[in-house]
Amino acid sequence: MTIFNIHIFDRNGTCLYYHEWNRRKQAGMSREEEFKLMYGMIFSIKSFIARMSPTDYKDGFTNFKTNKYKLHFYETPSGLKFILTTDLSVNNTRDVLQQIYSQIFVEFVVKNPLCNLGEPISSELFKIKLDNFVRGLPYFQIRQS
Amino acid sequence: MRQIGEIKMAIYSVYVVNRAGGLIYQLDHTSAKTEIEKTFSYPLELVLRIVDERVVVSFGQRDGIKVGHTLLAINGDPVNGRSLEDGRDVLEVIADAENYPIAIKFGRPKLSSNERIMLASMFHSLYVISSQLSPEPKSSGIEVLQTDTFKLNCYQTLTGIKFIVLTDPRQGGVDSLLKKIYEIYADFALKNPFYSLDMPIRCELFDENLKGALESAERTGMYTANV
Numbered sequence: 001m002t003i004f005n006i007h008i009f010d011r012n013g014t015c016l017y018y019h020e021w022n023r024r025k026q027a028g029m030s031r032e033e034e035f036k037l038m039y040g041m042i043f044s045i046k047s048f049i050a051r052m053s054p055t056d057y058k059d060g061f062t063n064f065k066t067n068k069y070k071l072h073f074y075e076t077p078s079g080l081k082f083i084l085t086t087d088l089s090v091n092n093t094r095d096v097l098q099q100i101y102s103q104i105f106v107e108f109v110v111k112n113p114l115c116n117l118g119e120p121i122s123s124e125l126f127k128i129k130l131d132n133f134v135r136g137l138p139y140f141q142i143r144q145s
Numbered sequence: 146m147r148q149i150g151e152i153k154m155a156i157y158s159v160y161v162v163n164r165a166g167g168l169i170y171q172l173d174h175t176s177a178k179t180e181i182e183k184t185f186s187y188p189l190e191l192v193l194r195i196v197d198e199r200v201v202v203s204f205g206q207r208d209g210i211k212v213g214h215t216l217l218a219i220n221g222d223p224v225n226g227r228s229l230e231d232g233r234d235v236l237e238v239i240a241d242a243e244n245y246p247i248a249i250k251f252g253r254p255k256l257s258s259n260e261r262i263m264l265a266s267m268f269h270s271l272y273v274i275s276s277q278l279s280p281e282p283k284s285s286g287i288e289v290l291q292t293d294t295f296k297l298n299c300y301q302t303l304t305g306i307k308f309i310v311l312t313d314p315r316q317g318g319v320d321s322l323l324k325k326i327y328e329i330y331a332d333f334a335l336k337n338p339f340y341s342l343d344m345p346i347r348c349e350l351f352d353e354n355l356k357g358a359l360e361s362a363e364r365t366g367m368y369t370a371n372v
Contacts, residue, residue: 004281052264
């Protein structure tokens with residue numbers, strides 16, 4: 001059971017943070033292009049389900065699964081998007097992503113006077129806290145590859 | 146034997162997309178009821194706006210009528226875009242105090258066939274992108290997309306045809322249902338001598354058998370091959 005990587009985007013599409021723990025395949029394009037493609041894909045999926053949904057929805061898109069990985073998504077009311085890719089055995093991560101937002105992002109980025117919102121996060125404290133939190137999750141394991 | 150008060154699992158719709166991303170078949174099996182009709186007195190407390198040639202609620206959510214709901218009918222007469230069937234403009238009718246009290250029906254807009262074609266192609270591209278962005282090698286595209294009101298399952302065959310089914314999030318056995326739909330496609334569309342590959346499917350037997358498979362999946366709450 002492993003976690004592959006995490007993206008954090010703000011409401012304008014700027015990638016505020018990216019980190020990978022286990023990733024076997026690179027995207028074949030530069031990091032910036034990959035961020036834009038990821039944001040674009042998520043934005044399109046949200047728009048797609050808004051039209052397709054047979055009834056009014058509350059939370060919207062929560063996750064999608066392919067045959068090799070699962071992508072979890074959480075969006076705050078302020079437009080911050082947390083995207084986590086994990087392997088298939090991981091189930092509900094909505095509360096994990098909510099914790100990452102409220103206990104790590106808000107505490108160490110929003111409340112930090114030196115961190116400007118809308119810019120990529122450069123706070124070392126945030127990186128360390130997030131890394132410790134993710135490694136402490138019960139389903140995190142570094143793969144021997 | 147049915148239990149009293151059993152939850153009816155719903156299969157909302159089925160889409161079949163060809164190799165190029167074009168929609169070749171679409172069926173709405175069940176649609177959730179999201180229409181609300183209410184009688185209003187002057188002045189109307191909802192703020193209406195024209196979006197994409199439709200009259201949409203933009204502010205003033207109340208009593209189950211939500212932002213984004215479209216105006217479907219006035220006093221029982223269905224609304225076509227922004228005018229009634231007899232040609233009167235909807236916003237003018239609503240602004241005129243003499244027409245009150247007025248009964249207006251709101252609901253989620255039904256997708257037009259152009260929109261469905263567009264959404265199918267959109268999904269086709271999203272499928273490819275999700276495979277490209279995969280952190281693991283040799284990943285397929287989106288197979289299950291979960292939201293809080295529906296679940297989308299997609300099965301891509303070796304020939305590139307995608308079978309997409311939208312169901313209630315609790316519905317089980319959709320994988321076997323998708324394989325069954327593939328079988329029905331092979332039997333009643335591909336073997337039909339008048340059907341050409343990658344074209345829209347207009348075969349009666351395909352429709353009938355598909356509806357039968359969907360009904361047995363809904364009835365049992367999950368599809369089993371024995372039924």
